[in-house]
Structures are given as structure tokens and as C-alpha cells.
Amino acid sequence: MTRFRFSQTPIDTVAARRELLDPSAGGFVSFEGWVRDHNEGLAVRRLEYEAFVELALKEGERILAETLKRFPIRHALCLHRIGDLAIGDLAVWVGVSASHRGEAFEACRYVIDEVKHRVPIWKKEHYLNGDSGWVNCERCAAAPHHHEEHAHPHAHRGHD
Amino acid sequence: MTRFRFSQTPIDTVAARRELLDPSAGGFVSFEGWVRDHNEGLAVRRLEYEAFVELALKEGERILAETLKRFPIRHALCLHRIGDLAIGDLAVWVGVSASHRGEAFEACRYVIDEVKHRVPIWKKEHYLNGDSGWVNCERCAAAPHHHEEHAHPHAHRGHD
Amino acid sequence: MQIKIQYYALMREQAGRSAETLETTAATPAQVYVELARRHPFTLPAEQLKVAVNGEFCDWTRPLSPGDAIVFIPPVAGG
Amino acid sequence: MQIKIQYYALMREQAGRSAETLETTAATPAQVYVELARRHPFTLPAEQLKVAVNGEFCDWTRPLSPGDAIVFIPPVAGG
Numbered sequence: 146m147t148r149f150r151f152s153q154t155p156i157d158t159v160a161a162r163r164e165l166l167d168p169s170a171g172g173f174v175s176f177e178g179w180v181r182d183h184n185e186g187l188a189v190r191r192l193e194y195e196a197f198v199e200l201a202l203k204e205g206e207r208i209l210a211e212t213l214k215r216f217p218i219r220h221a222l223c224l225h226r227i228g229d230l231a232i233g234d235l236a237v238w239v240g241v242s243a244s245h246r247g248e249a250f251e252a253c254r255y256v257i258d259e260v261k262h263r264v265p266i267w268k269k270e271h272y273l274n275g276d277s278g279w280v281n282c283e284r285c286a287a288a289p290h291h292h293e294e295h296a297h298p299h300a301h302r303g304h305d
Numbered sequence: 306m307t308r309f310r311f312s313q314t315p316i317d318t319v320a321a322r323r324e325l326l327d328p329s330a331g332g333f334v335s336f337e338g339w340v341r342d343h344n345e346g347l348a349v350r351r352l353e354y355e356a357f358v359e360l361a362l363k364e365g366e367r368i369l370a371e372t373l374k375r376f377p378i379r380h381a382l383c384l385h386r387i388g389d390l391a392i393g394d395l396a397v398w399v400g401v402s403a404s405h406r407g408e409a410f411e412a413c414r415y416v417i418d419e420v421k422h423r424v425p426i427w428k429k430e431h432y433l434n435g436d437s438g439w440v441n442c443e444r445c446a447a448a449p450h451h452h453e454e455h456a457h458p459h460a461h462r463g464h465d
Numbered sequence: 466m467q468i469k470i471q472y473y474a475l476m477r478e479q480a481g482r483s484a485e486t487l488e489t490t491a492a493t494p495a496q497v498y499v500e501l502a503r504r505h506p507f508t509l510p511a512e513q514l515k516v517a518v519n520g521e522f523c524d525w526t527r528p529l530s531p532g533d534a535i536v537f538i539p540p541v542a543g544g
Numbered sequence: 545m546q547i548k549i550q551y552y553a554l555m556r557e558q559a560g561r562s563a564e565t566l567e568t569t570a571a572t573p574a575q576v577y578v579e580l581a582r583r584h585p586f587t588l589p590a591e592q593l594k595v596a597v598n599g600e601f602c603d604w605t606r607p608l609s610p611g612d613a614i615v616f617i618p619p620v621a622g623g
Contacts, residue, residue: 159319168392171341174334174413176406178623181331194622197552197615199599225622232328237623246336246544250414253334257406257623265596265615266622267553279554280621338544354543357473357536359520361543385543397544406623417544425517425536426543427474439475440542 149205149223149264151198156224156238165220165242172246174253178237180230184280188273194227194236197265201225208259216252218243223256225266236268309365309383309424311358316384316398325380325402332406334413338397340390344440348433354387354396357425361385368419376412378403383416385426396428466490466531468497475539480505494518494535495525509539545569545610547576554618559584573597573614574604588618 158177165173180192205223212221219242226236239256243249260266268280318337325333340352365383372381379402386396399416403409420426428440468487472480480501491497494516501507515538516525522538529535547566551559559580570576573595580586594617595604601617608614 158322162318166339166393168342170339173337173339175337176410177333177335178406179326179330179333179402181404182328195553195556196622197550197596197617200596200601200615203599204601233326242339244341246338246414246417250336250410254406254410261623262620264622265552265617265620267618268621269553279618281619355474355477356543357471357517357538360517360522360536363520364522421544422541424543425473425538425541427539428542429474439539441540 147202147206148209148221149202149225149260151196151201151225151227153226153228156226156235158235158238161222161224161238161240164222165240167219167242169244170219170242171244172249173240173242174246174249175238175240176253176257177235177239178257180232180234180236182232184270187270187276189232190271190273191232192230192234192236192271193269194225194230195267195269196225196227198227201264201266204264205260208256208263211259212241212252212256216241216243216248216255217245218248218252221252221256223260225260225264227266307362307366308369308381309362309385309420311356311361311385311387313386313388316386316395318395318398321382321384321398321400324382325400327379327402329404330379330402331404332409333400333402334406334409335398335400336413336417337395337399338417340392340394340396342392344430347430347436349392350431350433351392352390352394352396352431353429354385354390355427355429356385356387358387361424361426364424365420368416368423371419372401372412372416375415376401376403376408377405378408378412381412381416383420385420385424387426466529468529468532469534470497470501471534471536473536473538475509476507476537479507492528493526494523494529494537497529497535498525498537509537513540514538545608547608547611548613549576549580550613550615552615552617554588555586555616558586571607572605573602573608573616576608576614577604577616588616592619593617 182189209221221241224238239253241249241253271277342349369381381401384398399413401409401413431437471484477483491500498511517536518533550563556562570579577590596615597612
């Protein structure tokens with residue numbers, strides 16, 4: 146079973162947590178990324194996630210392998226949604242179990258930070274005002290979808 | 306509803322998580338302390354948690370109030386078991402939701418660190434070898450339960 | 466005066482009880498602890514304990530009043 | 545030679561397709577990008593992209609072979 150997986154249906158966090166149970170683990174840390182109703186001052190209506198699945202699975206798996214090498218932990222797992230998501234939906238789940246809590250916190254943070262920076266997944270925000278845009282366009286020259294001629298006054302930093 | 310609570314029955318993590326949902330929150334971090342099968346080289350059979358409930362509830366609530374003041378987060382909650390626990394049981398659950406993940410991680414870590422240091426809860430480990438001892442006895446002059454005349458060669462640091 | 470003592474964890478085991486009432490002339494929790502340590506086989510020096518009176522942490526030198534409820538708090542280990 | 549291009553996210557929208565086959569003399573992904581940017585209204589300069597060939601990240605100067613599958617990767621935003 147791979148440690149980085151995509152899901153087109155809601156992530157089952159109870160089943161995910163169960164995969165990390167270990168009688169030698171004293172601490173478990175999980176992170177959940179939820180679809181937030183706003184970003185950089187704009188009201189968000191829904192999100193679309195798209196991935197270059199073939200490479201994303203490899204890169205995700207590399208991140209989890211690195212994490213297990215770098216931190217003295219027991220298990221680590223990351224599940225990521227793709228497709229259309231509504232406000233409040235769970236977009237990504239990371240779980241880490243370890244003997245000690247310090248390492249569980251650090252490893253969990255490491256996984257989500259690396260996933261956000263390295264794994265080829267993209268997020269398109271659909272705003273209440275009818276606009277939409279691919280997150281991280283502030284680092285691109287990309288104009289918003291509906292009005293290609295003007296630049297957005299705000300920076301898209303991602304929902305964090 | 307108070308944000309620090311004790312439970313004599315298994316903690317319902319699904320219900321706990323639900324209390325922290327918030328459409329303006331983009332990140333959620335939870336910590337779980339699990340009863341580990343070993344501590345400081347000794348095989349652990351089971352644990353007993355005991356609390357000075359009246360003061361523990363006040364101190365726990367103070368920690369969560371501090372956390373909400375100190376970090377820009379949405380919600381925070383801590384649930385703690387008391388009574389007899391077996392290996393793998395969930396002893397403590399901390400959850401934090403926030404706009405951004407950094408604050409959720411930091412606040413969650415702060416809560417569990419402070420709870421472990423300040424809240425009057427004690428943990429007695431029962432070892433496979435028949436001995437037992439109150440955790441943190443290395444900072445006390447306490448001898449183990451079964452052999453009051455000799456000192457344990459190992460330090461009890463807590464299961465982390 | 467009479468004061469009440471509640472015991473938890475290791476202190477409860479060493480006192481052999483969960484609570485007791487003490488008739489004492491002790492003026493502070495520190496003096497109460499010295500008095501009780503003569504009756505019970507406590508192994509924890511006061512420096513390693515905290516103390517609470519009437520459900521709140523306090524100083525070892527807090528003046529006591531009749532009916533006060535004291536708890537000596539061994540090193541904690543939650544989580 | 546013929547190479548394949550797959551598009552994702554903003555690049556897919558700007559190319560108006562998910563994939564295409566290109567008959568080209570370009571020797572590297574960098575040269576392919578320049579060529580494609582003449583046909584499609586790409587707004588992302590190559591410096592802001594990564595590139596993958598045959599499902600693995602690679603250099604922009606990697607020599608291409610017939611049948612290679614290229615993906616230009618805009619700034620990611622998982623989680």
C-alpha cells in the first residue's frame with residue numbers, strides 16, 4: 146500500500162488513522178487541509194483540484210519515504226482529494242505516529258509543507274463574485290479566468 | 306461548553322473534530338496521546354490516569370484560553386481520559402482549527418506541552434514484570450510500588 | 466483549627482487514604498506538610514510538590530483559615 | 545521527430561486542450577516550450593515552470609527522443 150494516495154471521493158479519516166495505529170507509538174499528529182470560504186480577501190465558493198497523477202504519486206511517495214528516514218517515527222500517510230470540493234470539505238489529510246510527540250509534530254509539518262511545494266497538484270478557486278483563478282498565480286504572469294486583460298490586485302498565496 | 310474536559314469512557318474523536326469545524330478555517334491539527342507498550346526500556350501492560358479534577362479543569366481551561374489569545378486560531382479543544390487504559394488506548398486528544406496551518410501546528414503543540422506540565426493529572430504505569438510506578442518519579446524521591454527499598458535504575462520520563 | 470487534606474496519586478498511596486481532616490496549629494501549607502510527613506511515609510520533598518488551597522494553586526506560605534482544603538500536588542504527568 | 549505534450553491546470557486552459565502531439569526539430573524541453581508559446585497564449589515564463597519528461601522531473605536541457613512525453617508544470621498548490 147502506498148503512503149501517498151489520491152481520492153476522488155471524501156477521505157475516510159477514521160480508516161486513515163487506523164492505518165497508523167501501533168502499540169509502540171505514544172503520539173499521533175494529523176493535519177487536515179479544509180476548503181476555506183475566503184482567500185486573500187476574496188470570498189471563495191468552491192475549489193477544483195487537479196493533479197498530474199503519475200508524477201504526483203511518485204513525488205508524494207518520495208516525500209513520505211524521506212520523512213520516515215529523517216524523523217524517528219513509526220508510520221506516515223498522506224491522502225489528497227482531487228476534483229470538485231465545497232467549502233468545509235477535506236482536501237488533504239496527513240497523519241504521523243511516533244514514539245514521542247515532538248517527532249510526530251515535526252514530521253507531520255514536514256510532509257504537508259513538502260507536499261504543498263513539490264507535488265504537482267493545482268487548485269482553482271471559484272469566487273463568489275464569479276471570477277476564478279489558479280492559486281499561486283501571483284508567482285505566474287497568469288491573469289484571472291474571466292478577465293484576461295486585467296491583473297488581479299491581490300496575490301494568490303494559496304489557502305494554506 | 307468548556308474547552309478542556311475529562312472523560313471516563315473512550316474519547317469520541319469524530320465528535321471532537323466536529324466541534325472545531327469552521328468555514329473560515331483552512332487548517333486543522335490534532336494530537337493524540339496513545340498508551341504505548343513501553344517506557345524507558347520497560348514493557349508496559351496498562352496505565353491508570355488520576356486527576357485532581359476540580360483544579361485540572363480550571364488549569365486546562367486557562368491553557369486553552371491562553372492558546373486562543375496567543376495564536377490567531379479559530380477553535381481549540383482538549384479531551385483527557387481518566388481511569389484504566391490499555392495499550393493503544395487514546396489518553397488525550399487536542400484539536401486546533403485555524404485559517405493557516407502554521408498557527409494550527411504551533412497552537413496544538415502549545416496545548417499538549419502545557420497540559421503535560423501544568424495540569425494535575427498523574428499516570429501510573431503497570432509493567433509486564435509486575436512492578437508499577439507513577440510517571441515522573443525520577444524527579445521525586447519515590448520508590449517503585451512493589452519494592453520500596455530499592456531505587457529504579459531507569460528514569461521515568463513519561464510516555465511523551 | 467481544622468483543615469482538610471485531599472490526596473492524589475503517589476501521595477494518596479503513601480498516606481493510605483484519599484482525604485483526612487487535621488486538627489492543627491500550622492499557619493501555612495508548608496507547616497502542614499512538615500506535620501503530615503511525620504505521620505505518613507512521604508518520600509517527596511516539598512520542593513518537588515506544588516500546593517493548592519480551596520481548589521487553586523497557591524504559595525506554600527499562604528495563611529490558612531479554618532476549614533481550608535489543601536492538596537499537595539506531586540509532579541504531574543498528563544497526556 | 546514526434547513528441548507528446550500533456551497539459552494541466554492553467555496550461556491546459558491556455559492551450560485549450562489536455563494533450564497534443566508535436567512534430568518538431570526541438571532538441572530540448574526548453575526549445576519545445578518556445579515553439580509552443582508561439583501557438584498558444586501561454587502567460588507563464590519558463591522560469592516559473594518545472595518540466596517533466598516521461599513522468600519524471602528533469603532539466604530543461606535534457607535531450608529529447610522520439611515519442612517522449614513532456615509536461616510543463618506550473619507553480620503547484622496542493623493541500
